[in-house]
Amino acid sequence: MDILHRIGIHNASPDQVYDAITTIDGLAGWWTEKTVGDTEPGGVIAFRFIPGGFDMKVLELEPGRLVRWEVVDGPPEWIGTTIRWELEQRSDYTIVLFKHEGWREAGEFMHHCSTKWAIYLMSLKQLVETGEGAPAPRDVMISDWH
Amino acid sequence: MDILHRIGIHNASPDQVYDAITTIDGLAGWWTEKTVGDTEPGGVIAFRFIPGGFDMKVLELEPGRLVRWEVVDGPPEWIGTTIRWELEQRSDYTIVLFKHEGWREAGEFMHHCSTKWAIYLMSLKQLVETGEGAPAPRDVMISDWH
Numbered sequence: 001m002d003i004l005h006r007i008g009i010h011n012a013s014p015d016q017v018y019d020a021i022t023t024i025d026g027l028a029g030w031w032t033e034k035t036v037g038d039t040e041p042g043g044v045i046a047f048r049f050i051p052g053g054f055d056m057k058v059l060e061l062e063p064g065r066l067v068r069w070e071v072v073d074g075p076p077e078w079i080g081t082t083i084r085w086e087l088e089q090r091s092d093y094t095i096v097l098f099k100h101e102g103w104r105e106a107g108e109f110m111h112h113c114s115t116k117w118a119i120y121l122m123s124l125k126q127l128v129e130t131g132e133g134a135p136a137p138r139d140v141m142i143s144d145w146h
Numbered sequence: 147m148d149i150l151h152r153i154g155i156h157n158a159s160p161d162q163v164y165d166a167i168t169t170i171d172g173l174a175g176w177w178t179e180k181t182v183g184d185t186e187p188g189g190v191i192a193f194r195f196i197p198g199g200f201d202m203k204v205l206e207l208e209p210g211r212l213v214r215w216e217v218v219d220g221p222p223e224w225i226g227t228t229i230r231w232e233l234e235q236r237s238d239y240t241i242v243l244f245k246h247e248g249w250r251e252a253g254e255f256m257h258h259c260s261t262k263w264a265i266y267l268m269s270l271k272q273l274v275e276t277g278e279g280a281p282a283p284r285d286v287m288i289s290d291w292h
Binding site for chain 2: 001002003004005006007008090091093095097098099106108110111112114115118119121122125140142143144145
């Protein structure tokens, strides 16, 4: 089972969006300020939030087009799942197709993560469009689970 | 394939949230201002947006707990799919588990609808918490597809 999302980032090139998802500064600008690690293929990036976080191994990088990560540490529901980013220019938008693939159970936590991903993708859009995202711990709250 | 989401609405009872998803006024306050129809079981509610819209047949209503709709008209990808709302009080939140079930293809439109549902659920949360949502045509844009 997969979480799917699509956003369009206005007046931005695929390369700009690619930078925001493949550099520590970019990632810290929309997902979580506590981002450290090695962004090269085979490297591991550690994302930390107040209650914990995720370690992502970089599986694949095609500049301006594709990024793939595998979750190598984090909540049990996330371990072994993969995240796929596809970028494509369409007129004055860069379209982002996002997939968080391989969930084993459609439980309440998957519901939560789906909504929360949408919020973070809107933060990515805002970062690239305006220079200012809303990464954790300044992220938009969606529920009692943050 | 399903679209899943979860939000928590603060300082709101399940009955208040139920009202916002089972009355014309409530629905028009967070999804689309152009909402008309019959909200009783077996009735059809018509939701209209600038490019078109959806007709939903009300399949099931359990006050304060459950709402189910079937899409009887709209984009081909939506027809025959069902939408399920489950409400539950947890401390000072009403938790909303949302499922848009029965997608036949994980295409770009399903990606879009998943993100857009998250945005509308945040509008529902905002409506119930503050009295003011962001329904179409005042909704938050996520891409070239609105």
